[in-house]
Amino acid sequence: MSHHPARTPFSHPRLDRRTALQIGGAGLLGLGVHHVDALRAAADEDVTSRPAKSVIYIFLSGGLAQHESFDPKPDAPDSVRGEFAAISTKTPGVQIAEHLPLLATCSDKWAVVRSLTHPFNEHSIGHHVMLTGRTEQPRGFNSSKPTPRDYPCIASVVAGVAERRNNLPPAAALPEKLVHVSGRTIPGQFAGEMGADFDPWFIEASRFRSSEYIHGAFPEYGFHRWEGSTNPPDYVFEAPRLQLQQGMVESRFLGRVGLLKEFDRQRRQLETAAGVTSFDRFRQETISLLTGKRVHRALDVHNADAKLQDRYGRNSFGWSLLMARQLVEAGVRMVQVNLGNDESWDTHEAAFGNLKNYLLPPTDKAVSALIGDLDERGLLDDTLIVMAGEFGRTPRIFTFKGAKSKLPGRDHWGAVQSVFFAGGGVKGGAVIGASDRIGGYPVAEPQRPENMAATIYNALGLPATLAWYDRFDRPTRIYHDEPIPGLT
Numbered sequence: 001m002s003h004h005p006a007r008t009p010f011s012h013p014r015l016d017r018r019t020a021l022q023i024g025g026a027g028l029l030g031l032g033v034h035h036v037d038a039l040r041a042a043a044d045e046d047v048t049s050r051p052a053k054s055v056i057y058i059f060l061s062g063g064l065a066q067h068e069s070f071d072p073k074p075d076a077p078d079s080v081r082g083e084f085a086a087i088s089t090k091t092p093g094v095q096i097a098e099h100l101p102l103l104a105t106c107s108d109k110w111a112v113v114r115s116l117t118h119p120f121n122e123h124s125i126g127h128h129v130m131l132t133g134r135t136e137q138p139r140g141f142n143s144s145k146p147t148p149r150d151y152p153c154i155a156s157v158v159a160g161v162a163e164r165r166n167n168l169p170p171a172a173a174l175p176e177k178l179v180h181v182s183g184r185t186i187p188g189q190f191a192g193e194m195g196a197d198f199d200p201w202f203i204e205a206s207r208f209r210s211s212e213y214i215h216g217a218f219p220e221y222g223f224h225r226w227e228g229s230t231n232p233p234d235y236v237f238e239a240p241r242l243q244l245q246q247g248m249v250e251s252r253f254l255g256r257v258g259l260l261k262e263f264d265r266q267r268r269q270l271e272t273a274a275g276v277t278s279f280d281r282f283r284q285e286t287i288s289l290l291t292g293k294r295v296h297r298a299l300d301v302h303n304a305d306a307k308l309q310d311r312y313g314r315n316s317f318g319w320s321l322l323m324a325r326q327l328v329e330a331g332v333r334m335v336q337v338n339l340g341n342d343e344s345w346d347t348h349e350a351a352f353g354n355l356k357n358y359l360l361p362p363t364d365k366a367v368s369a370l371i372g373d374l375d376e377r378g379l380l381d382d383t384l385i386v387m388a389g390e391f392g393r394t395p396r397i398f399t400f401k402g403a404k405s406k407l408p409g410r411d412h413w414g415a416v417q418s419v420f421f422a423g424g425g426v427k428g429g430a431v432i433g434a435s436d437r438i439g440g441y442p443v444a445e446p447q448r449p450e451n452m453a454a455t456i457y458n459a460l461g462l463p464a465t466l467a468w469y470d471r472f473d474r475p476t477r478i479y480h481d482e483p484i485p486g487l488t
């Protein structure tokens with residue numbers, strides 16, 4: 001079994017914060033290790049000329065309805081078909097739901113898998129399965145919170161094994177962590193058994209959490225789940241400001257960095273025994289964060305070209321995907337974008353109005369803009385776009401007992417969902433697999449989350465023999481199945 005040099009941080013015990021301070025690391029910088037891990041960034045060196053393989057994973061928390069998106073069933077009974085018409089795409093014979101017209105016009109650049117399946121209908125385990133690419137439930141899984149025994153999310157695996165570019169972390173997640181309205185942090189989005197050092201770089205630009213079930217793409221498409229349009233004034237999209245602490249000018253900061261060189265000899269002696277290699281990486285990333293310019297530009301979406309912002313949409317969906325493109329261009333290998341706060345896509349009730357008015361329009365606009373923007377910049381062939389939720393929705397439409405809205409919706413449904421792919425060598429117009437006549441179960445070429453994860457790793461150029469290593473130097477292969485056949 002081969003492995004990547006990125007396993008090094010697992011090979012030795014990691015320094016605790018006190019030891020790091022004693023050898024002159026975090027103290028001289030005015031930073032603690034717990035700050036450093038959250039502040040990873042890019043240096044100002046130019047991106048290398050070699051194309052970087054990247055992935056943007058768009059996650060629709062709550063569960064996208066396959067019938068109302070990429071697998072309409074126009075000939076199904078009324079109780080299954082739903083209110084939306086099916087429209088033709090640029091690809092002959094391929095139809096999608098009517099409220100995705102922009103994506104319909106560029107179907108030659110994307111493909112859909114209509115047969116991804118897993119056995120779970122509950123949000124937490126569904127998130128874990130689709131964010132980690134592992135169907136098996138981990139030992140001691142807790143649906144109420146993440147635990148160190150969870151499997152690592154795909155982004156964390158990438159963070160652990162992928163080559164770094166421009167001193168940027170390999171993987172980022174934005175615009176917020178997935179946190180339920182109850183305050184419960186959703187499991188599956190962290191490094192789990194790999195260790196917190198390999199959590200994705202979380203860029204919290206829109207922490208839209210409330211107790212009122214307010215969802216959507218703010219400010220244009222905010223909605224209350226059963227009451228309709230609303231855009232709270234405090235729901236804003238603002239990238240984090242990365243700057244030196246008050247009173248420390250850059251020259252003074254760099255002076256402190258210079259002092260660290262005095263400790264290099266002692267630190268080199270400690271490296272083998274104490275495992276400070278990972279700490280040195282954190283230090284370099286922190287310096288890059290605070291003094292570099294590339295990461296600031298990548299996070300700055302409000303000062304992007306006005307026409308480009310309009311093209312993506314001046315809302316959390318549009319700005320998030322614009323930021324993802326800028327981060328990929330800067331050198332981040334994988335960006336997970338959570339489109340919609342607090343399980344926005346959980347369309348139990350008032351499903352058709354909420355999808356038609358608040359969820360599908362900004363998604364259609366932003367995703368089609370992302371495809372076009374990457375294509376025009378010559379980045380699409382080297383950037384795989386994946387869009388999925390934690391599960392699909394039930395074939396049957398019904399009104400839930402006790403629902404505050406009397407308008408119908410669909411329940412959770414792990415048995416089948418449609419997963420969207422674009423770029424990264426994907427065959428435009430391809431349809432992989434099929435669901436049955438009511439969109440309830442796969443009937444051709446069923447795929448698993450493991451196949452989706454393998455497709456992502458393959459798109460990044462990561463070999464099938466690659467493994468990450470735990471603190472006991474035990475290997476875990478990153479592939480758990482084959483990439484989806486026929487997609488590329």
